[in-house]
Structures are given as C-alpha cells and as structure tokens.
Amino acid sequence: MRLLTIESSCDETSAAVVKDGVTVLSNVIASQEAVHSLYGGVVPELASRKHLEVVTPVIEEALFRSSHTLDSIEGVAVTQGPGLAGALLVGISVAKALAYARKIPLVGIHHIEGHLFAVFLEQTVQFPFVALVVSGGHTHLYRVDGFGRYRTLGQTRDDAAGEAFDKVAKILGLPYPGGALIDKLALGGDPCSIRFPRPLLHDGTNNFSFSGLKTAVMQFVRKNPLSVEGRALHDLCASFQAAVCEVLAEKTKAALRDTGIDRLVVAGGVACNSGLRSAMGKLARETGVKLFIPSPVLCTDNAAMLAVPADYYLRNGIRSGLQLDAKTVWSLDSLAERVQE
Numbered sequence: 001m002r003l004l005t006i007e008s009s010c011d012e013t014s015a016a017v018v019k020d021g022v023t024v025l026s027n028v029i030a031s032q033e034a035v036h037s038l039y040g041g042v043v044p045e046l047a048s049r050k051h052l053e054v055v056t057p058v059i060e061e062a063l064f065r066s067s068h069t070l071d072s073i074e075g076v077a078v079t080q081g082p083g084l085a086g087a088l089l090v091g092i093s094v095a096k097a098l099a100y101a102r103k104i105p106l107v108g109i110h111h112i113e114g115h116l117f118a119v120f121l122e123q124t125v126q127f128p129f130v131a132l133v134v135s136g137g138h139t140h141l142y143r144v145d146g147f148g149r150y151r152t153l154g155q156t157r158d159d160a161a162g163e164a165f166d167k168v169a170k171i172l173g174l175p176y177p178g179g180a181l182i183d184k185l186a187l188g189g190d191p192c193s194i195r196f197p198r199p200l201l202h203d204g205t206n207n208f209s210f211s212g213l214k215t216a217v218m219q220f221v222r223k224n225p226l227s228v229e230g231r232a233l234h235d236l237c238a239s240f241q242a243a244v245c246e247v248l249a250e251k252t253k254a255a256l257r258d259t260g261i262d263r264l265v266v267a268g269g270v271a272c273n274s275g276l277r278s279a280m281g282k283l284a285r286e287t288g289v290k291l292f293i294p295s296p297v298l299c300t301d302n303a304a305m306l307a308v309p310a311d312y313y314l315r316n317g318i319r320s321g322l323q324l325d326a327k328t329v330w331s332l333d334s335l336a337e338r339v340q341e
C-alpha cells in the first residue's frame with residue numbers, strides 16, 4: 001500500500017510517500033525555525049500561517065521526489081494530535097480533502113505513535129519493547145506490546161527534556177530551538193566540571209523532573225556570569241547535558257529491569273543528542289539490551305514516521321471518517337480502544 005502522510009503538529013510541515021509502511025519513497029520537511037527563532041519559541045498563530053503557505057508545495061514536492069502522482073496513492077495519514085490546534089488543523093484539512101476527492105481511506109495518527117515507530121523505517125523491532133520518547137513536549141517511558149497497545153511507565157512531572165534544553169539555551173542567550181546547539185557546544189566541554197542536580201534519580205519511580213535542573217543552571221549563570229563565555233560555556237553545556245542524560249539513562253535502565261524486557265527504542269528530537277546516544281549505547285553494552293535509535297532525520301518531526309502505524313491500521317480496516325478532528329491533548333494509552341474495536 002502506497003501512503004501519503006502529512007505532519008503539521010508544531011513547527012515543521014512535512015509530507016512523505018511510503019510504501020508498505022516501511023519503504024520511504026520521499027520525506028520532505030519544511031522547518032519554520034527561522035520564523036520562530038526571532039521570538040525565542042513557537043508562536044502558534046505564525047505556525048498555522050506558515051503551515052498554510054507551504055503545505056501544498058511540500059506535498060507536491062513529496063509526490064515529485066517519490067516519482068508518483070496522487071493517482072497511485074492508496075491512503076492518507078495525518079497527525080491528529082497532540083499539538084497546536086491551528087497547526088494540526090492545516091494538515092488535517094488537506095488530508096481530509098485529498099481522501100474525499102480521491103476516494104481513498106484516511107487515518108489520524110497520534111504524533112507520539114509516529115515517533116515510537118520511526119525506527120521501524122530502518123530496522124525491524126520485535127514486540128514487546130520499552131520506549132523512551134524525548135522531545136520538546138514529551139519525556140515518557142512506555143511499554144509497547146503492539147500497535148495501539150501502549151502503557152505509560154513514567155513521565156515528566158514538569159518540563160520535557162527538549163523543553164529543558166531549549167530553556168537552558170535561552171538562559172545562555174542561544175537562539176531557539178537550542179537543543180542541537182547545546183549538544184554541539186557540549187562536545188568541547190568537560191561534563192564533570194559543574195555538578196548539576198540529577199532530579200528524582202533515586203526516587204524509585206519511572207518519573208522525571210527537569211524544571212529544577214533548569215533553575216539550577218539559571219542560578220549558576222547568575223552567580224558566575226563568566227560561565228557563558230568561551231571555554232566555560234562549553235563546560236556548562238557539557239555538565240547540563242550530562243545531568244539530563246544520566247537521569248534519562250538510569251530511569252530507562254530501571255524500567256527495563258522492572259519489565260524484564262530486553263529491547264529498547266529511543267525516539268523523539270532529543271534522541272539526536274550525541275550525549276544521550278552514547279549514554280544509551282553504554283547502557284546497552286552493560287546490560288545486554290538491544291538498542292534501537294533512528295537516524296537523526298527520523299528522530300525529529302517528520303511525516304514518514306506516521307506511515308508505520310498508519311499502514312498497520314489501514315490494513316486492519318481501522319480508519320478515520322471525515323469528521324476527524326484535531327486532538328490537542330490526547331493520551332497514547334487511550335489508543336487501546338482503537339485496536340479493540
């Protein structure tokens with residue numbers, strides 16, 4: 001089955017053509033970074049307007065690069081939520097129009113479900129697996145038993161890991177989104193130079209908390225203004241990143257131990273982080289767990305990742321009607337109803 005998939009939940013407009021749920025024929029991503037970096041964060045109104053401007057050219061480009069036309073597309077999948085209402089509605093409206101006009105099935109996909117299965121575009125992973133999803137809005141540990149069968153094992157109580165990276169970048173005067181920049185600066189620094197707190201490290205739960213860590217960085221910078229210059233900036237970024245990665249790795253290790261599962265998927269934008277990738281590599285070597293992390297382009301928001309669950313759902317007769325609406329808040333656990341129907 002050849003699917004056209006559309007993602008517009010936040011600040012990336014993306015369209016992809018994917019065959020049989022795993023063969024990516026094209027994956028076009030138009031980033032709005034330049035629009036939002038002026039404001040230090042995503043401005044919802046500007047995001048919707050930009051999605052509206054580029055969604056048609058992005059879809060046309062995805063079809064062109066795949067060497068297909070709409071005539072050979074057999075289904076449409078779109079991110080239904082969670083995300084920004086206006087942004088989601090752009091992708092959803094186009095997807096509905098295409099499905100109606102071409103008389104092909106439509107399915108709405110949970111954004112995090114896309115992230116969970118992005119690695120399936122490159123590797124086969126057997127169920128069950130533990131997944132750590134770390135992005136701008138999520139820091140969640142899930143147990144995944146199959147498509148639609150997810151159980152939350154733990155989550156952040158406040159900031160998501162990506163949010164913490166972006167907020168610390170802002171404190172340091174770096175442009176939005178600063179996660180990738182902190183990663184780059186950290187490469188030249190000493191991760192042991194500043195001992196930042198490791199929140200909830202030994203609280204016995206699978207939950208996370210990053211807002212106190214961000215405050216610790218802010219207080220440190222206030223007391224040591226020179227820490228945001230030269231070599232000291234590299235040390236600060238490396239020390240902050242080390243604190244985040246240690247907590248993520250330790251909590252993930254505990255979840256793997258508690259569930260007795262030996263397969264781990266790490267997904268979402270923060271999975272691009274070099275410190276996290278090496279911490280997870282170390283965890284895998286020490287515990288014998290099999291580790292699956294997508295290539296960086298499939299970690300951040302993209303439409304191709306939606307095709308993996310979409311192909312499964314459509315093959316099993318699970319589709320959305322034209323009444324499909326954006327869900328700005330949507331629990332992944334609630335998808336169980338979909339596969340039980």
Ligand code: KG4
Nearest residue numbers: 135136137162179180183269270273300301
């Ligand atoms: O998954 P994603 O593209 O969008 C959301 O669903 O949120 O994740 C974006 C987040 C941003 O917070 C960004 O700063 C962070 O991922 N990010 C990184 C890196 N690359 C992207 N954080 C740390 N290190 C990176 N290399």
Ligand code: ZN
Nearest residue numbers: 115135300301
């Ligand atoms: Zn995302």
